[in-house]
Amino acid sequence: MPASDGSEGQQEFQKWYQAQFNQVKPKPPIVKNALWAFVVGGLICTFGQVILNYFLGLGLSMKEAAGPTSAVLIFLAALFTGLGVYDELGRYAGAGSIVPITGFANSIVAPAMEFKREGYVFGLGAKMFVIAGPVIVYGLVTAFVIGLIYWLRH
Amino acid sequence: MDKKHGKQSISFAAPPAMTATATVAGPMEGDGLLGGQFDRILEDNLAGQDSWEKSEAAMLEWAIRTAVARGGTLADIDFILAGDLLNQLMSAHFAVRGLGRPFLGLYGACSTMAESLLIGAILIDGGFASRVAVGVSSHHDAAERQYRYPTEQGVQRPPLAQWTVTGAGSAVLTQGGAGPKVTAATVGKVVDAGLKDVNAMGPAMAPAAADTLWHHLQDFGRQPGYYDIILTGDLGQIGKKLLIQLMQEKGVDIAANYEDCGLMIYRDDQDPHAGASGCAASALVLCAHAYPLLVIGRLKRILLIGTGSLHSTTSYQQKESIPCIAHAVAIEA
Structure with missing residues (x-):
């Protein structure tokens, strides 16, 4: 084992230790996590489809029904975040509850709730987008790039 | 001196x-x-x-x-x-x-x-x-x-x-007074094992704990068996395993009388993952558990090795590895 102190041999120690660590590092239960994500993510999407069908049944067009469907899902995710349920779901479902629009709502409501204690402007207002902000930024960048490609090809 | x-x-x-x-x-x-x-x-x-x-x-x-x-x-x-x-x-x-x-x-x-x-x-x-x-x-x-x-x-x-x-x-x-005595201590150095995963704080701290424990034993010419129990602060399951390994590499077997405070707080079914952490992990185990045992004489000598991971949110966002420290305090009834 290389020496852990002093600059000499420090890099060797770090390399050796990283290898030791990798040997005992517990692997996340990928199959279980993937199953949870599949089932929960699937259920959220199926539920979204039920809501969409309801709005279509009221005579809205596909384009018109998309907005209210998202709004209902966002409202429910915000409500369940406030009730302290959504994070419990996320603990098991992982990506299954992060990727759908409900996860996006959760990522805005969670910091908003928490930073309200620092006031409505620099707390809630400023911190609300700490997690969702990057998603919006890179979502817009991606949309711009795709739009550019589309425009160039037509 | x-x-x-x-x-x-x-x-x-x-x-x-x-x-x-x-x-x-x-x-x-x-x-x-x-x-x-x-x-x-x-x-x-x-x-x-x-x-x-x-x-x-x-x-x-x-x-x-x-x-x-x-x-x-x-x-x-x-x-x-x-x-x-x-x-x-x-x-x-x-x-x-x-x-x-x-x-x-x-x-x-x-x-x-x-x-x-x-x-x-x-x-x-x-x-x-x-x-x-x-x-x-x-x-x-x-x-x-x-x-x-x-x-x-x-x-x-x-x-x-x-x-x-x-x-x-x-x-x-x-000064004076009745109760277990703080007899000796070892001041730790900042040890950076190069780990960058902020979820791996226990593994990151284990080399600092090993360094302090090793020097403590060397400086006083003691064996681990001198203590009834050696307690680290919050290495968790993986960090504990790594500390035992690190000490084995140095030729010291601590498996018999070593425990981690991070594994003494929660039951497994409370799902704490790799264990407890935080300043209060070692404080609660020492003050609520080990101290009363020292007072009644069920424990005679303990070595508490507090372990700290010295990163900040800024340091890990800047992709720095995690510098760690460990201080040892010997408490004897």
């Missing part, structure tokens, strides 16, 4: 006594393995305060006041040494705001309990104080939101992750 031993250690000519301790813990900790041994268990993590930070400060203030009241008054305390995990030691500063005693704030991340005992004992043995109160706190929700995500965020924690303990512990050290 006759109190300095070897490269990093010190012993006390007139070992200060730990005359009293006090602990307060959150509801999850209260429901855990040491539940029956805490002085007070909060009903919820806010405990009537309007923020988690205030709740943490109130816990620390309560712990210090309670420990001090067991055999004295605040006016007799020469110095208070305290620390916590929050930025600018928010909990410690607000906890001592109303205590009106000379105060030194300490930051050693989760090693702060050992660090404060060490410095408190130095103050007393050096003749600068006759009574010192030490205390530390941590709060799961306050730490989560500072270091990781908002608590209601639906994130999945990796199996390596540890659960920050909600609680506070305090102890009173006095």
